[in-house]
Amino acid sequence: MTFKKQPDSNASELHEDANDWFRNFLEQLELFMVETGRRLGSNSKSTDYQLAAMSAVKLTLLDAGMDDEGLRNLFGRVAIAGDDARQSLQWNPELNKRRFELIDGDIQGILTAAEQIDDPLTTILSSSITVLADGRISSDRFETQRLIRQLDLNSPKLVKWRIMWMRIADLASERDSFRYRQLTGFPDELPNLRRLRPPNNSKPEGIEISWYAKQQRGQLPDAY
Numbered sequence: 001m002t003f004k005k006q007p008d009s010n011a012s013e014l015h016e017d018a019n020d021w022f023r024n025f026l027e028q029l030e031l032f033m034v035e036t037g038r039r040l041g042s043n044s045k046s047t048d049y050q051l052a053a054m055s056a057v058k059l060t061l062l063d064a065g066m067d068d069e070g071l072r073n074l075f076g077r078v079a080i081a082g083d084d085a086r087q088s089l090q091w092n093p094e095l096n097k098r099r100f101e102l103i104d105g106d107i108q109g110i111l112t113a114a115e116q117i118d119d120p121l122t123t124i125l126s127s128s129i130t131v132l133a134d135g136r137i138s139s140d141r142f143e144t145q146r147l148i149r150q151l152d153l154n155s156p157k158l159v160k161w162r163i164m165w166m167r168i169a170d171l172a173s174e175r176d177s178f179r180y181r182q183l184t185g186f187p188d189e190l191p192n193l194r195r196l197r198p199p200n201n202s203k204p205e206g207i208e209i210s211w212y213a214k215q216q217r218g219q220l221p222d223a224y
Contacts, residue, residue: 028063032056046142117150118143135159135166184223190215 036052036059061071105111123144130138136154139145148154172180190212207213214220 025060025064029056029060032059046140046145049142118147120147123147135163181222186211186220186224
């Protein structure tokens with residue numbers, strides 16, 4: 001297990017005592033993460049990674065002088081304050097500047113592994129995610145969970161937007177079947193993949209199972 005040293009560009013924004021404490025904490029956390037990470041294998045799941053990470057945090061805090069009761073109280077306070085902390089994070093010029101830096105880095109091909117994200121088209125699939133009743137997106141796959149965090153897909157704003165459209169679809173299902181089909185069904189005009197001439201096609205069988213081909217055969221489902 002390897003760790004990349006984080007940049008020091010914002011260290012001056014921290015009080016000297018806080019900066020020293022965090023640096024020491026991260027150094028110890030890295031050691032404990034190596035220890036807990038040794039228990040993970042090729043068959044480990046995202047829940048195993050999460051447990052190993054939290055175990056490393058627990059060991060680091062205990063090593064820093066906390067006792068078990070203090071640790072439980074601390075985790076409880078963090079859990080309660082979590083939603084408030086997310087609400088307090090607002091878009092600002094510094095975040096906007098960082099956004100453009102990442103865009104430039106992506107164009108130039110100089111992003112680090114930690115700055116890169118997986119392709120959403122292959123990572124966020126209907127088979128790998130679940131939309132919960134409270135509007136959040138959940139997944140059992142580590143790669144999908146990481147992308148959800150990186151794109152902040154469970155931000156309060158997106159969760160609120162998702163709940164709104166879920167409720168609209170529910171109301172249409174109950175009271176307006178035509179509108180419900182408009183919301184959840186396929187458009188009348190679907191792309192005909194047979195007309196495309198790509199330089200190469202490693203999966204030509206995909207043309208016959210495309211939504212357009214199913215529409216032509218009368219096999220298109222009512223809802224997407």
